Amino acid sequence: MRIVSYNVNGIRAAIKKGLIEWLTDYPVDVFCVQETKAAPTDIDLSLFTSLGYHVAWYPAQKKGYSGVAIFSKKKPSEIFYGNGHTMSDSEGRVVRIDLGDLTIINAYFPSGTSGEERQTYKYQWLNEFNKWIQLIKKERPNIIVLGDYNIAHKEIDIHDPKGNKKSSGFLPEERAWMDQFLANGWVDSFRQKNPEVTGAYSWWSQRFPTVRLQNKGWRIDYICTTEALAPSIKLATILPMVKHSDHCPIVLEIKK
């Protein structure tokens, strides 16, 4: 079973750049996207349903902002929108599907780059998300938590760790949250399979055109699994050559 997480930075823009053609050539069982910047009614859903996908889409209340969706070839046995916390719900950041005994949670963590207020929101969101996710873990052993975490965990996960010590997304408190999250029993699938690999990034700033060419990136997108599921991981990789967005797709293949 192949699962992909991709921050598409506007699904309509990504479609114009060939997202559907790529998805047709690269078969994905569960395709999870963040930052749709659109509601399901804003696009032609048959682009996905004609490929055999069921759709679980949670848009933000604010038009053109945030939004997450899961496209699954197998019909979800359950769909949950939001994470049960009012603050996090309104921005369309979490959607969960269950495929039998497998739970997939697709999350778009807040960015703190636009100012102190959003950084504070991000910390509150992180706390709420952590509490919520631990509760679900008590109920179900096989969970995947994937998406745009907007945090680069370690120095290996960022091109310029020294220069970004004060940058949102690589702050000590954020990195400590990742430490704690993983210590609670979640496995960063890419890093487990590729412990020494450097220069593996999933996001590059668009503000300077040469940044991606020079691979000055950050690894801020993750596919994490419960420890119970970790032995089933066949492959965990990143697809930096795929370019419909300022992020690239990341991949997990599990025995299922």
Next chain:
DNA sequence: ATGGTGGACAATCCA
């Protein structure tokens, strides 16, 4: 300290 680009929307806001 500032700026640079891009998506969405309709002026800026957000990333």
